[in-house]
Amino acid sequence: MTTTGEARARAERYEPRAFEPKWQARWDELRLHDTNLDDTSRPRFYLLTMYPYPSGALHIGHWYIVTPTDAIARYRRMHGDNVFLPIGFDAFGLPAENAAIKNRINPRDWTETNMENMRRQFRSMGATFAWENEVVTCDPEYYRWNQWMFTKFLENGLAYRSVSPVDWCPNDGTLAREQVEGADRHCWRCGAKVEKRELPQWYLRITDYADELLNFDGIDWPEPIRIMQTNWIGRSAGAEVVFATAPSAHHAGGEELRVFTTRPDTLFGATFMVLAPEHPLVASLTSPDRQTEVEAYVAAATVKSEIDRLSADREKTGVYTGGDAINPVTGERIPIYVADYVLGGYGTGAIMAVPAHDERDFAFAQKYGLPIRRVIMAHGGDPDEPLTQAFVDKAADHAPNGPGPRGPLGGIETLLEARAAVGELVLVNSGQYSGVPAATAWDHIVDTLAEDGKASHAVTYRLRDWLISRQRYWGTPIPVIHCEDDGPVPVPEGDLPVLLPDTVDYRGSGDNPLNHDEAFLAVDCPRCGKPARRETDTMDTFIDSSWYWFRYLSPHNEEGPVDPTLVEQWTPVDQYTGGAEHAVMHLLYSRFFTKAMRDLGLVDQSEPFRRLFNQGQILGADGERMSKSRGNVVDPDDLVARYGADTIRLFLMFMGPWDQGGPWSPTGIGGVSKFLGRVWSIATDPHGHEASDPQSGHLPAGESEADARDRMRTAAHRTLRDVTVDYEGFRWNTMVAKLMELSNVLWRYRGTSVAGLPEWDEAVRLLLLMLAPAAPHITEEIWSRLLEGRGEAWTSIHGQRWPSVDESAAAEATREVPIQVNGKLRDKVTVAMGISQLELEQIVLSRDKVVVAIGDAQVGRIIHAGGGKLVNIVLKA
RNA sequence: GGCGAAGUGGCGGAACGGCAGACGCGGCGGUCUCAAACACCGCUUCCCGCAAGGGAGUGUGGGUUCGAAUCCCACCUUCGCUACCA
Numbered sequence: 001m002t003t004t005g006e007a008r009a010r011a012e013r014y015e016p017r018a019f020e021p022k023w024q025a026r027w028d029e030l031r032l033h034d035t036n037l038d039d040t041s042r043p044r045f046y047l048l049t050m051y052p053y054p055s056g057a058l059h060i061g062h063w064y065i066v067t068p069t070d071a072i073a074r075y076r077r078m079h080g081d082n083v084f085l086p087i088g089f090d091a092f093g094l095p096a097e098n099a100a101i102k103n104r105i106n107p108r109d110w111t112e113t114n115m116e117n118m119r120r121q122f123r124s125m126g127a128t129f130a131w132e133n134e135v136v137t138c139d140p141e142y143y144r145w146n147q148w149m150f151t152k153f154l155e156n157g158l159a160y161r162s163v164s165p166v167d168w169c170p171n172d173g174t175l176a177r178e179q180v181e182g183a184d185r186h187c188w189r190c191g192a193k194v195e196k197r198e199l200p201q202w203y204l205r206i207t208d209y210a211d212e213l214l215n216f217d218g219i220d221w222p223e224p225i226r227i228m229q230t231n232w233i234g235r236s237a238g239a240e241v242v243f244a245t246a247p248s249a250h251h252a253g254g255e256e257l258r259v260f261t262t263r264p265d266t267l268f269g270a271t272f273m274v275l276a277p278e279h280p281l282v283a284s285l286t287s288p289d290r291q292t293e294v295e296a297y298v299a300a301a302t303v304k305s306e307i308d309r310l311s312a313d314r315e316k317t318g319v320y321t322g323g324d325a326i327n328p329v330t331g332e333r334i335p336i337y338v339a340d341y342v343l344g345g346y347g348t349g350a351i352m353a354v355p356a357h358d359e360r361d362f363a364f365a366q367k368y369g370l371p372i373r374r375v376i377m378a379h380g381g382d383p384d385e386p387l388t389q390a391f392v393d394k395a396a397d398h399a400p401n402g403p404g405p406r407g408p409l410g411g412i413e414t415l416l417e418a419r420a421a422v423g424e425l426v427l428v429n430s431g432q433y434s435g436v437p438a439a440t441a442w443d444h445i446v447d448t449l450a451e452d453g454k455a456s457h458a459v460t461y462r463l464r465d466w467l468i469s470r471q472r473y474w475g476t477p478i479p480v481i482h483c484e485d486d487g488p489v490p491v492p493e494g495d496l497p498v499l500l501p502d503t504v505d506y507r508g509s510g511d512n513p514l515n516h517d518e519a520f521l522a523v524d525c526p527r528c529g530k531p532a533r534r535e536t537d538t539m540d541t542f543i544d545s546s547w548y549w550f551r552y553l554s555p556h557n558e559e560g561p562v563d564p565t566l567v568e569q570w571t572p573v574d575q576y577t578g579g580a581e582h583a584v585m586h587l588l589y590s591r592f593f594t595k596a597m598r599d600l601g602l603v604d605q606s607e608p609f610r611r612l613f614n615q616g617q618i619l620g621a622d623g624e625r626m627s628k629s630r631g632n633v634v635d636p637d638d639l640v641a642r643y644g645a646d647t648i649r650l651f652l653m654f655m656g657p658w659d660q661g662g663p664w665s666p667t668g669i670g671g672v673s674k675f676l677g678r679v680w681s682i683a684t685d686p687h688g689h690e691a692s693d694p695q696s697g698h699l700p701a702g703e704s705e706a707d708a709r710d711r712m713r714t715a716a717h718r719t720l721r722d723v724t725v726d727y728e729g730f731r732w733n734t735m736v737a738k739l740m741e742l743s744n745v746l747w748r749y750r751g752t753s754v755a756g757l758p759e760w761d762e763a764v765r766l767l768l769l770m771l772a773p774a775a776p777h778i779t780e781e782i783w784s785r786l787l788e789g790r791g792e793a794w795t796s797i798h799g800q801r802w803p804s805v806d807e808s809a810a811a812e813a814t815r816e817v818p819i820q821v822n823g824k825l826r827d828k829v830t831v832a833m834g835i836s837q838l839e840l841e842q843i844v845l846s847r848d849k850v851v852v853a854i855g856d857a858q859v860g861r862i863i864h865a866g867g868g869k870l871v872n873i874v875l876k877a
Numbered sequence: 878g879g880c881g882a883a884g885u886g887g888c889g890g891a892a893c894g895g896c897a898g899a900c901g902c903g904g905c906g907g908u909c910u911c912a913a914a915c916a917c918c919g920c921u922u923c924c925c926g927c928a929a930g931g932g933a934g935u936g937u938g939g940g941u942u943c944g945a946a947u948c949c950c951a952c953c954u955u956c957g958c959u960a961c962c963a
Contacts, residue, residue, distance in 0.1 A: 224881055231880060234962065261963060274963090316961085346962045353963085360961060462962055583881095583958080617957095654901070656890055660883090668889065668902040675901085677916095690909095690917050734891070737900035744900090818896040823944045825896060863895090863943055870895045874943045 014680035016644025020777040024123050032796070033073075033128035035084040037553060037566055045081040046570050047073050048549050048609070050578030050586075051088045051135070054114040055095060058121040059626055060634040060652070060664060061618040067649040068615070068658055068732055069577045070127040074773035075727050078802040084570065085128060086552035088135035089115050092143070093541045097474040107474045108502060111138060121637065126645050126776045133552045137544040138474070142551060144497030145561035146543050147479040151490040152600050154480075158205045161488060166467060168197040202478055202537060204466040206592045210235065212606075213463075213591055219572075221612045222659075225583045232584045234462030238262035239446045241352065241455045243273060246324040246333050250287050257281065257325055257336075260347030260460055263357065264449075265442040267329050268430035269375035270352035271365070273336045274318065277301035278344030285336055287322025294319055294338055301340040316341050316364045327352075328454050329431065329445065339364065347460050355390065362390035375430050376438050383428035466589065468540045471512045473500075475538030483525035483532040492526050498534070512536055545586055546593035549573055550603065562602055573609045580614035580659075587612070613730060616661020618652075623663045634664050646775035647673045653732030653774060675740050676778055679771065682746045683764050683782045689751025697751040708749055709759040715745045716763035717810040720803060723770050736774070742767055765803075772797045819844050820872040821853040837864050844871050 027033065049069040052062060073085040089111075096107035103110075115136065122129060135142055153159035169192050206213075210233050216226050238261050247253030257273065275282055277298040286294045297319045318339025325336050341360055342351050355365035355372040365372050374387055425438040433441045449455035469478070477498040479491035491498055501520045514520055514536040525532040547561070553570055554563035578586075587609075594608040619625060620632025627633065639648050651672040656662060681688060689697035699708055719742040726735035746763055749755055772779040776798060783797035812833065817840065819827040827849040831840060841862055844850060850873070858876040865872060 227881065228958070231959085236962070238963080259963080263963080341961050341963095343962065351963050358963070360963080460962080580957085623956095654889090660890095662889080665889075665902095671901045674916095695918075733889090734900080737891075740900055816896085820895080820944075823895095823942095828896070861943065865895045865944080870944090872895075872943055 012684065014677040014778070016646060016676075016777060017641075019781045020124075020126070020645050023777050023780050024126055027126075027128065027796075027798075028123070030796075032798070033085070033130055034132040035082060035130045037084065037570065039082050040569065042080055042082040044570055044574070045073075045076045045083045046549075046573045046575075047076070047083060047085045048552075048573045048576045049085075049087070050576075050582065051090050051545070051548065052118065053093060053095070054089045054091050054111050054118060056114045056117065058118055058636055060636050060639070061626055063125060063636050063648060064618045064652050064661070065578065065615060066122070066127050067125060067652055068730065070125065070776075071649075071653070071727075071732070071773040072575065072577075072730070073128050074776060074798055075802070077798065078769075078773065078800060080801065084133075084552075085130055086133045086135070086549075087122065087127075087129040087131070088548060088552065088555075089118075089137065090541065090545055090548075091115070091136050091138035092475045092538075092544055094472065094474070096138075097472060100474070106502060108138065124637070124640055124645060125649065128776075130552075133555050135548055135551050135555050137541070137548065138500075140497045140499055141556065142548075143476040143500075143544070145551070146476040146539055147491070147496050147498060148493065149547075149561060149597070149600075149602075150539070151479055151493065151496075153204060153596065154490050156600065158208070158596055159202060160205065161200055161202055163198060163200045166197055166199055166201055167194045168199075169194055199469075199471075201467055201469040202480075204468055204592075204596075206466045206589070207461055207463055209592050209595050210461045210463050212595060213588065219607045219610055219612070221609075222614060225580070225587065225612065225614060228583050229588055232463060232588065235459060236262060236461065237457075237459050239264045239455050240348065240458040241267065241328065241446075241449065242453070243325040243328060243352065245281075245285060245336075246326050248287065248322075248324065251285065251323060255281065255284075257350055258348045259350045259352045260458060261352060263354065263442075264445045264455065265427065265438045266354040266357045266375050267327070267352065267445055268427070268433070269354040269356045269373045270327055270334065271332075271355060271371045271373055272334050272353045273325050274339045274342045274351050274353050274361075274364070275321070275336060276342040276344035276349040277338055277340055279338070279349045281350075282321065282338055285321045285323030290320060290322035294321055297338060316360065316367060318364060318368070320368075328449060335370070337364075337368075345464060346462070356387055357391055359390045359392065362387075373429055375427055376425050377428055379426050381428075383434075466540075466592075468543060469537040470540055471536075472538050473513045475541060476500075476543065477514070478535045478537050478539060480535040481523055481525055481532045482535060483528060483530060485530065486525055486527045488535070489525060489527050489532075495526070500538075512538075514538075542586060542589050546589045547597065549608065550597075560602070562597075564602075564604070567603050567605075571603070572605055572607055575611045575613065576609040577613045577615060579617055581617065583614065613659070615658045618661055619663045621664050626664075639666075639669075643669060643673050644676075644777070646778050647676055650676070650736055650775050654736040656733055658730050658732055672736075675736075675743060676775060678743050678747050679767065680778065680782065682743060682750055683768065684785060685750075686755040686760065686764075687751055699752050699754070700748070705754055708752070708754045709757060712745060712749065712754065712759045712763045713806075713809045714812055715742055716759075716766045717806050720766055720770060721805045721807075721810050724802070724805070727773070732774070739767065739771055768797065769800060769803050772800070815868070817844075817868065818870050819847065819850055820870065821850060822875055823872060824853075826850055826853045835868075837868070840864070840868070840871065844873070 047069065049065060052058070070085070073083045076083045091111050096111050099105065099110045100107040119131075137143060150159060171192050214230060214233055214235060240258050240260055241264060243257040243259065245251065245253045245255040245257055257275075259273070261267075275285075282294065282298060297317075316339060318337045318341070321336050321338055323336045324333045326332070327334055337353075341364070342349065351361075353361040353364065353370075354375070355361040355370065356374040357376060362372065364370070372387060374383060374385070374391065376391065377383065427433045427436050427438060427441050430436075430441070433445065436444070446455045446457060450457075477500055479496060479498045480488045481491060482488050501514075501517055514534075521533050521536070523532055523534050524530065550562040550567055550571065551557075553566040557563050590608045594603065595606055597603045598606055617625070618634075620627075620630060620634070622630070622632050624630055624632060636648060643651075647669065651669045654668075654672055699705065703711075719738050723735050723738050726732070726738070742763070746760070746767070749760065754760055768779045768782060772783075779797050784794055787794055814830050814832055816828050816830045818825055819829060827844075827847050829843055829847060831843065844862075845859070854873065854875065859873055860876040861874040863872040863874065864870075
């Protein structure tokens with residue numbers, strides 16, 4: 001049998017379109033992937049991948065996330081695990097609402113249409129999702145439990161309402177802190193400039209869990225993610241010190257002005273104070289002659305954040321309020337400034353400025369001619385030596401509170417350690433503390449002031465409470481009723497869910513249509529029965545994604561948000577996969593929710609995801625993020641139509657390390673397609689050969705049949721050994737490469753006398769099994785043909801057990817030993833595996849090339865590296 | 878400015894103390910074909926050489942080691958996140 005020209009036309013070629021849809025339908029029909037959650041006879045494997053937003057169509061980035069995840073699922077099934085791989089849709093959110101405004105259609109219809117298309121596309125991947133457990137977050141069956149949990153949070157003091165300045169985008173309404181991006185403070189979604197607005201808002205007390213969230217014990221997460229979360233939480237241990245305002249012509253004085261500092265040891269160097277523009281005491285401290293100037297500055301500061309960050313000069317600005325304060329240790333009168341380099345939302349919104357030891361304060365003091373007093377220096381130095389820049393001692397920088405590495409991953413673990421490190425630094429110009437080591441003074445000053453209630457140890461965090469209010473329609477209505485007499489009252493459990501009305505008036509502006517829906521708004525107060533108004537804010541969609549994996553276990557459960565038995569049996573999630581762009585927000589919120597739900601008695605655990613893998617992002621061919629507006633979106637449907645799903649799956653895995661991502665380039669896709677074509681030919685037409693190649697059909701010169709049989713067996717089992725490790729570590733690119741190598745070996749033997757021998761058949765079988773999780777259709781098709789050819793009944797290849805390595809087959813009889821002389825490669829020699837070092841040395845030293853390389857020199861040591869992997873002859877100098 | 882990640886052929890990448898460039902793309906040459914496409918075979922880090930062979934080489938400069946792409950120090954570049962956190 002030959003394979004060329006007409007003959008090739010006759011031989012059946014790899015034609016994925018001919019069978020991929022058939023198998024997808026078959027797997028669905030047999031319900032191969034709906035998981036029996038009650039089956040406890042097998043080890044469970046809860047595999048979760050981040051559910052998509054129903055934007056309308058999958059792009060290649062979705063395939064990049066889902067395809068390897070599906071391979072993990074299939075691989076675990078081959079190990080006998082009861083795998084649960086659910087999917088759903090993150091179906092609330094702005095794009096639906098924007099589309100609604102634009103096209104005057106209902107967001108629900110838009111969303112439903114999109115989901116239907118995406119479900120079809122998911123099927124075309126051959127992904128084995130448990131569709132029976134699908135969760136759609138815009139379904140009342142789901143969001144009612146958001147509401148239910150919100151009322152529980154309220155009862156337990158975890159939710160509260162507060163009027164505060166919020167970031168406001170003219171298009172998208174309120175934004176979370178994290179949703180404001182970049183130096184110019186633009187909206188993460190639409191890019192518009194962000195303003196500030198005062199609004200009553202609902203918050204969740206995530207900061208109550210700040211310390212617990214810093215602890216990653218018992219979860220296997222990538223270190224960069226842990227570091228990012230740790231830095232995001234930003235725990236800072238220091239002290240709060242109370243300054244008193246000084247009496248003046250316009251001001252009685254004696255008011256408390258609290259500051260947060262990590263350096264109370266520098267208190268004697270505090271020569272002025274700075275308040276954030278938002279600080280509540282700004283107005284009362286301002287003297288009449290300064291009022292105009294201060295008010296103008298404060299007004300400018302609220303807008304400023306948008307405008308001036310781009311202007312490269314980050315020069316500090318501020319104005320004197322005309323008010324003064326008393327330094328509690330020196331008794332000095334020091335001026336109080338307002339400056340926007342102090343943040344209203346951090347610490348107390350006020351600082352004591354120590355220009356000698358803080359770069360920002362130094363710059364400010366220089367600009368406004370304020371005194372700079374050195375209070376810390378190396379022992380024995382001259383305390384009056386003028387400073388040309390702030391003296392910030394490095395060791396203190398590495399304290400957990402400093403700007404350097406901090407927290408559990410930051411090197412120096414505790415303040416004590418940090419203080420020990422600054423032991424050689426002493427206070428100067430600090431009254432009774434002069435000459436005292438800075439480390440000692442730190443505590444002493446705080447403790448002494450604490451006796452008079454003037455200071456206390458304090459911890460602050462960068463992390464703020466989670467603002468969940470959105471002035472938007474397409475989200476979970478916050479279940480609260482505002483009554484004139486009773487204030488905000490939670491909707492009673494029996495009245496849940498508060499349904500989102502389906503027919504609303506889209507005004508085309510950013511304003512929430514719920515504000516104008518009288519049928520929705522009008523309600524009686526559950527407490528007093530008087531007419532009241534419903535809350536119109538809806539919840540941040542990150543609420544939806546903060547517990548959805550629990551709901552997958554019992555998506556239709558009407559008794560509660562979760563089924564405690566299934567939760568206990570199936571969670572925490574064994575493996576979570578998703579994009580690294582969610583490193584902080586979604587993953588931190590999910591951890592918080594899990595802990596909060598635990599404290600409400602809903603779940604029995606503290607961490608949601610035991611193991612996390614963050615894959616990289618596929619960018620457009622231009623290296624930019626894929627987006628419709630950039631026009632660089634790659635449509636997988638076209639690719640599937642051309643190459644078939646298996647080729648696309650495999651190509652995405654072959655591109656490079658999974659956590660790396662990178663720009664999309666279809667170059668090379670043909671190589672993967674060719675590989676599958678060869679697998680096809682090897683398995684379905686083992687005796688065919690290429691007539692255009694005179695060598696084809698003959699064993700390589702000098703190779704016996706026995707050699708070839710050995711080589712096939714060895715190659716197959718070594719590949720199995722290595723590929724198994726790659727599967728475990730999600731190293732898809734090398735996994736594919738190794739399967740290509742094995743196929744190259746078999747390709748060479750195709751049509752020769754060893755094709756079809758038991759070793760051949762075994763190698764082919766192993767190749768198919770190893771390829772099955774990654775390329776499920778072609779392997780299933782070939783598998784069924786092989787069974788049919790042997791007259792056996794059909795069973796799915798995906799129900800087979802992962803093969804085990806025959807170590808004796810994987811072992812080789814000989815090995816090639818590279819020979820170095822003085823670390824330079826000079827020769828190689830093939831020797832028997834069991835050879836002794838002495839024998840090896842004799843052979844090595846007798847090699848011509850080695851003798852030449854040694855020349856007249858004397859042989860010194862001979863190094864046998866890596867258990868005989870390499871020999872290095874070291875010459876005497 | 879801070880934090881994180883990464884710099885290896887023309888390209889994606891492999892190797893992560895022991896043969897640098899696995900596997901694939903692209904390129905070049907060839908077989909098949911009237912021809913093209915497909916398919917197949919061979920070569921392909923750079924420099925010198927007809928070859929045998931030799932030399933250089935993993936962002937740059939140092940260091941540790943018998944041996945460094947890999948470990949350590951300094952620097953440069955790119956990407957991501959963050960933006961004065963007291």
